[in-house]
Amino acid sequence: MFNPFERLLAFRYLRARKAEGFVSVIATFSFLGILLGVATLIIVMSVMNGFRAELFDRILGLNGHINVYVPGQPLEDYKDLVKKIEKTEGVSFAFPTIEGQALVNANGTASGVVVRGIRAEDMALKPVLKDSFKMGNPALLVGNRVAIGNKMAERLRLQIGDKLLLTAPKGKQTPFGNIPRSAQFEVAGVFDVGMHEYNNNFIFMPLPAAQGFFDFDTSDVSMLEIFLANLNDLEKAKLAVYKAMDGMANVYDWRDANSSFVNALEVERNVMFLILTLIIIVAAFNIISSMIMLVKDKGPDIAIMRTMGASSGSMLKIFILTGASIGIAGTVIGAGLGIAFALNIEAIRGVLQTLTGTELFSSEIYFLTQLPAKIDWHEVAAIICTSIIISVLATIYPAWRAAKLDPVEGLRYG
Helix, strand or coil: CCCHHHHHHHHHHHCCCHHHHHHHHHHHHHHHHHHHHHHHHHHHHHHHHHHHHHHHHHHHHHCCCEEEECCCCCECCHHHHHHHHHCCCCEEEEEEEEEEEEEEEECCEEEEEEEEEECHHHHCCCHHHHCCEEEECHHHCCCCEEEEEHHHHHHHCCCCCCEEEEEEEEEEEECCEEEEEEEEEEEEEEECCCEHHHHHHEEEEEHHHHHHHCCCCCCCECEEEEEECCHHHHHHHHHHHHHHHCCCCEEEEHHHHCHHHHHHHHHHHHHHHHHHHHHHHHHHHHHHHHHHHHHHHCHHHHHHHHHCCCCHHHHHHHHHHHHHHHHHHHHHHHHHHHHHHHHCHHHHHHHHHHHHCCCCCCHHHHCECCCCCCCCHHHHHHHHHHHHHHHHHHHHHHHHHHHCCCHHHHHHHC
């Protein structure tokens, strides 16, 4: 595509001489702009991909893919419903859950919490929860024993074996009025699922204890959590479960429960991609500026080469190669820098936090306890290709001007 003469001259123009210093400065800034643009785009998109993947893994690991419930009242005879749902196509298993709000009081500190009752054998089907126990284990959750998150344990100053008092919002009706229902529970486990919301606000207890605490009959629960064999069959399985319920209960999936969150992540991801792509486009305009100045500076050289037999096509290719080299080099180095940064982002965060003495990734704000990054290689390839295409397109106009330069005019004003 490019003959040795064209390559030699193109790379010669990339090496600055004293007279071409200003042109070289602009070219250097173009190179750095593309490098930083590509690196930043890869890092930001990797972090957002990791953030999205980690959150969804935690959400799906702690909550059912599909939930069945009756608004405002318990779900009755759950055992028959579980058998019916598990026969539905696409469903792997289903189990009962009781969930409600309560007030926890321990060591003089009180706060609102979410209490979730679950059977011990069902907890084993949630690896995200089962494998997250830092102290104790799920097998200990019997009777009036509960598991709390590590953040809640720190906040309430609780250890294994300590007692906490839970008060339900719905009390007992007595001749003297409504008396709040309270019960004391023993801490048998402390977990860390990697999400601040769960670590700070959730309490897990055995299903029978939750039924007693929230005044449910032994055959009633709040909802049924359904897990699918293949999450890609969500729509089909959801419709099948809806038909199986035959109007007895409402059916919703994890996207319905987190729709605003999912939509916000998607919008933020698209906007960030667009904004950061503009960095590359701005750098491409610098390539145009530097190439136009280079063409003007090299006008006499172009005229001499044209009079010695060089074709306009050769001039076009020389300046395309000169400008594209800046963009391609910046893209390749920027991609390498961005990938290396994304692969080691948690270690880099730790170093920066140590140097600055500030918390750069607060779990209270960002939900997760660690800064995640997941490189999508197809996305990286798309970023690299887009950057190279923009860089090459930026050289076309200056190269066209060089190819169309009249030798006579070039010599006259040289």
